[in-house]
Amino acid sequence: MKTMTCPLNGVRNISEFVCGGEVRAMPDPASGTDAEWADYVFMENNKAGVVREWWCHTPTSFWFIAERDTVTDEVLRTYPAGDVFTARRDFDAPNEGGA
Amino acid sequence: MVRPVEYARRSFLHRRLAEHGAVFAEIAGAAVADHYGGVDGETVGAAQLALADLSPLPRIGFKGKNAINWLISQGIRGLQADNAVDLQYDGVRAARLAPTEGLVLCDLEAKSGTCARLADAWSLESAPLCFLVPRADSHYWFAVTGARAAEMFAKICGVDLRPDRFAEGAIAQTSVARNNAIIIRRDLGRTLAYDVLGDSASADYMWRCLLDAMAEFGGKPAGLSALRRLAAE
Incomplete structure (x- = not known):
């Protein structure tokens, strides 16, 4: 059985996890163009090598980050998202249809 | 005689428990399955392997x-x-x-x-x-008790719950019978026991899964009285 180490719950069967795609910078909510958003939402780099990905331990809904080698499918390390995202990001998008 | 349908706080699967012959008692304003047959025999059985429904408790x-x-x-x-x-x-x-x-x-x-x-x-x-x-509304709450509980869990859960590997008070949030569940080791007196909590919509499914898994070890439903007796031993 293939396993993965959840930073909160420890080693678990891989069937308890789902992948949430690459970790990458979000376009600026105020100034991002449609092309930038389309790229962010729909496109994958599909890199051969070590990538950073979002993973979720579904029994706890705990999202974390894994570094995985896409060539060997080996998970090199996992850590809480809080290690990378240290500050709250507020969405102060322009008011388009407001009162 | 306590009838669960007359209580606002009752088990998600009180009809299933009644099919097993549950006799209900009022505890903290809720209808709880107190016993199914003789409490003495049920206590002996629960020391080996049994499943209890604690869902109506706070x-x-x-x-x-x-x-x-x-x-x-x-x-x-x-x-x-x-x-x-x-x-x-x-x-x-x-x-x-x-x-x-x-x-x-x-x-x-x-x-x-x-x-x-x-x-x-x-x-x-x-x-x-x-x-x-x-x-209390979103999750069922079962107790799996008895010396053979870890052996039974090994059939339906990937986490090693044997007592020498999974200490008293430890928690595993994992998959049990392909359903997400929280397992907490909580011994009753000298008897090995685990709490199992999961989505209340799956209560009936999980109850039947656990009874099916424990059938080969002779596991049966037990009421709250038997659990209290074990805890007092």
Whole structure:
């Protein structure tokens, strides 16, 4: 059985996890163009090598980050998202249809 | 005679329990399956392997960045480590499921008013970044008791729950019979026992799964009386 180490719950069967795609910078909510958003939402780099990905331990809904080698499918390390995202990001998008 | 349909707080699967011959009793204003046959025989059976439904008993959860701090400010002890349970002075057990999530389970006698007190004390305004989770409504609560419980779990759960590997008070949030569940080791006196909590919509499915898994070991339903006797041994 293939396993993965959840930073909160420890080693678990891989069937308890789902992948949430690459970790990458979000376009600026105020100034991002449609092309930038389309790229962010729909496109994958599909890199051969070590990538950073979002993973979720579904029994706890705990999202974390894994570094995985896409060539060997080996998970090199996992850590809480809080290690990378240290500050709250507020969405102060322009008011388009407001009162 | 206590009839669950006359109680607002009753088990999600009271009809299934009645099919097994459950005799219900009123505990803390709820209809709980007290026993199915003779309590003496049921206690002996529960020391080997049995399944009990504790769903009508009080429990409450809190989520959010400030949830653990708020619980501590309300007098809950411990909560220093993830996936661990801390016994409180009144027999209530408080679990830290994550740095942002706590769960409080009442005592088997349901005499403590801690869960109700926490529910009364909490409000969106007085507890910023702490949100109430109605675990008594959202989650079933079963107990799997007996010396052969770990052997039974090995059939349907990937986590090693053997008593020498999974200590008293440890928590595993994992997949049981392909359903997400929280497993907490909580021995009753000298008897090995585990709490199992999961989505209340799956209560009937999980009840049947667990009974099916324990059939080869002779496991049967047990009532709250048998569990209390084991706890007192």
